[in-house]
Amino acid sequence: MTGLQQPLRQGRAPRGAAVLARAASLLLVLVLAVMPARATAQSTPEFATLIADRLFIDGATRLVAEGNVEALFGTTRLQARRVIYDRATGALSVEGPMVLNDGRDVIMLADAAELSDGMRRGLIRSARVVFDEQLQIAAATVERLDERFTEMTAVVASSCEICATRPTPLWEIRARRVVHDDEARQVYFENAQFRLFGLPVLYVPRLRVPDPRLERATGFLSPRFTVNTGHGIGLRTPYFIVLSQSRDLTLTPFVSNRGTRALELRYRQAFATGLLELGGTVARDPIRPGETRGMGYATGDFALGRNTRLSFNLIQPSDRSFLEDYGRDQPRLTSDITLERITRDTRQRLQLLQFRSLRLGDVNARLPNQVGQAVLEHRRDVPGLGGVAGLRLETEFLRRRLMLPGSEAMPGVNADRPRQMGRVSLDLDWRRDAVLPGGVLGAVGLHLGLDHFRLSDTGGAFGAQVSRVTPNVMAELRWPLLRSDSDGVRHVIEPVAQVIWGRDRMAGVPVEAGRMPEFDEGNLFSLNRFPGAEIREAGLRANLGATWTRHDPEGWTSTLTLGRIWRQRDLGQFSAATPLSGGSSNWLLAGSLDMMDGLSLSNRSHFTSDFKLERTAFELDWATETYSISTSYMRILANPFEERAATASEWSFEGTRQLSEYWTGRVGWRYDIAQSRAARALVGFNYQNECLRVEMGLERQFASATTPAARTSFGLNLDILGIGGNPSRARRMCSDL
Known part of the structure; x- marks a missing residue:
């Protein structure tokens, strides 16, 4: 059937x-x-x-x-x-x-x-x-x-x-x-x-x-064949069961010639206001002989009325390598339950999260596995004074089973982290923009941050309660300059100067979400570059930069951004290995190029004062009718405070090429330049005519932080086109007609 x-x-x-x-x-x-x-x-x-x-x-x-x-x-x-x-x-x-x-x-x-x-x-x-x-x-x-x-x-x-x-x-x-x-x-x-x-x-x-x-x-649904190092030759044969118009169940037995016996289950149900999906896998295999392994998951999304939604995404494997052994490679797992309401000027969110790392070097008992968060955001126009005012109220609680001693400490930032932390934060801000004489755009803003922390099991590294007040005053000038050439090319140059005053005094608090601050064209002109509220950027500082955009009438556009941050005094908030550290940050140079023929380039680099390259990320994407290329390169220095013990440098490549009317080849790799070894390699071929599609590929996954041993897998999928919801491609005319 x-x-x-x-x-x-x-x-x-x-x-x-x-x-x-x-x-x-x-x-x-x-x-x-x-x-x-x-x-x-x-x-x-x-x-x-x-x-x-x-x-x-x-x-x-x-x-x-x-x-x-x-x-x-x-x-x-x-x-x-x-x-x-x-x-x-x-x-x-x-x-x-x-x-x-x-x-x-x-x-x-x-x-x-x-x-x-x-x-x-x-x-x-x-x-x-x-x-x-x-x-x-x-x-x-x-x-x-x-x-x-x-x-x-x-x-x-x-x-x-x-x-x-x-x-x-x-x-x-x-x-x-x-x-x-x-x-x-x-x-x-x-x-x-x-x-x-x-x-x-x-x-x-x-x-x-x-x-x-x-x-x-x-x-029965279409079967799938696999060949890999762990299971050998395997076969999946899904069986679909209709329970009612709004409910169904899919059972997928998986067997291999090396003794793997697994059963995957997926239950789906549709409601008038949302969808629910429950699933999991139970398996016994030669990878861990004598053990019963498995995983379970649940996802759902429901509209509760009055612009309110309830969603959840829960997943739990039996061991670190199970997901990778069964084709779901994820280094870290995040489970969440979220209740959210969004209106024109207000956002409310209540969220419970659980984190679990599958990386071999991570100890889950020392991670903040359990996190609870509630957020209220509201904005409104200010009559009389003008501008827009905003309010953000956030409460957060996190818990780990063991206290984590820090590997690096900085002034005002204790690297130790306690077992439990509760935080209440209130942010009040106001900003007003205006057009000044000569086409200059001006803005002024005020911000006040109030934080209160309650800590437990700190091992003496922190007090039981810590409170903090962080005021900021901001002034900003932008001068967009436009020039048009005789050939139709348009140039837009916009220098920006932003000065922010904040208090120099800082309270010693644990750092959780804010340990890896970014520095890019998106946050160059920001009050705070830390991703979490445990630590806030302080002191008198100036964010200076300029952006040049070129629009060509032939259809391509390029942008270039240059910027830097100067501080009156180095407060040591950023670790030495980050591009934001010191009295002045590294130079940020970011550029992009978008062409009509599908070519796009982007690069973001950080240079020291003597123009030494410290961080860079480059990406190239090019897609045409006959081929596609996607390649990237990144380099980041070691930083113990960010828990990066060694410099990371990696090159990845993915490419496809249409070899004939029916055949397409693909190749890809990921190479760890810092350690001079390959991390991943794949090669594959696809065949598709008007009635048949065949996909085959060979992939080699080398040993890494999540995989103790190298793995090789071969996949073969065959789909009949023209029936069963698989549309066929356009037919060519018979040459003999």
Whole structure:
């Protein structure tokens, strides 16, 4: 039995439904289009329009139409050489060649048809159906037994192009006899046979499948083959079970020649206000002999009304390597439950999170595994004074099982971190922008940050309670300059000067989320560059920079940003290895280039005062009709405070190339330049014509922080196109036509 797996409640035909289900059953349903759904009281065909070269009455009861006959039955159009209707017997005879188009991208061609009993019974000879210009189905005879059952004989179906020089399609389905039950919407096959390149590969003596109108049905989905170091040769065979219109269950057994026995489960349910999905895997394998391994997950998203949403994403594996062993490589896992409400000027969020690291060097007992957070944000215009005022109230609680001693301490920042920390923060800010004489844009702003910390099990590194007040005053000037050349090129240069005053005094607090501050063109002109509120940027400082943008009429654009931060006094808030440390930060140089032909370049680099490169990130993407390239390079210095023990330097590459009309090759790698070793490599090929898609790839994952041993895997996927929700690609014309 073949299953059709659909998105719950609505959606198109499923990708990967089995071949036999869709092929022959399409024809059976289309046959009904030959017969109008209703007949008159005298069993007269309801021709909306009947056109012919000759139309005459033969005797008392026979109506004859000859020569280029065209009849319309609502949305169904029938074309034939000759049509004879006998009112006395209710018989309708159609002499071909006949063409039937039901108005839904379905075309039937046949030699002749004999219909009777008010169109409830009939026989169609040598029928051929083309569904959506993709699937072709042929049958020697199609007989309508009654209003419920239709029988077909000698059925052949395929979505492959068939030409005089290529009479054998890549794949086809043959069946001796097929019966369609219109009431139950089921199709029954006898002696069904699936062939590849003309050779039989699968034989099923009796088979029951749903007809195409039944969007959801229980049955098998397309299998997947894998070959890898851990499992050997493996096979996944999903089985889809319809529980109701809004619920389904998928069971996927996974077996391999090395002894892996696993079962994957996925349960989905649709509600009027959201979706729920539960799943997991239970396995015993040779990777960890004698152990029962597994994982479970739950996801959901619900609209609760009044602009409020509840969502959750929970995942829990049995061990560090399980997800990678079963094709889900994730170095860190984040589970969350979030309740959020967003209106025009207000945002409210309540969130519970759990973190778990799968990296070999991380000790989960020392990570803040449990985090709770509540946030209220509100903004509004200020009457009289002008500008926009904002309020942010945030509470956060985190807990770890063990206290984590720090590896590096800085003035005002204690690197030790306690087992538990609770924080309440209130941010009040106001900003007003104005246009000054000469086109200069000016802005002033005020900010006040209030924080209160409650700490437990600190080991003497912190007090039990810490409070902090952080005021800031900001003034900013921007002067956008525009120039247009005679050739249509436009240049926009915008120098920016921003001065911020903040208190120099800092309170010693633990640092959690703020240990890895970024410095880029997005936060160059910001009050605070720390990602978390445990630590706030302080002191008198100036953010200076300029941006140049060039717009070319030929369709390409380039941008360049240069900036730096100067401080009146170095407060030691940033560790020495970061580009933000010292009395003045590193120089930030960032640029991008976007071309009409699909080429895009971007680079962000940090230079010291003597122009020594410390950090850089480069990315190139280029996509055309025949190939695509994506490559990147990054280099970051070691920083113990950010828990980076060694300098990181890596080059990655992904590329595809269309080798011919049907073949596409792909190659990729990730190379660790700092350690002079490969981290990942892959090579693969895809084949796709109008009716078949084959994907194969070989991947080598070298030993890393998350993988103690190297792994090699080979994947092979085969999809039949033109049926089961897999649309076929455009057909080429037969060269011999």
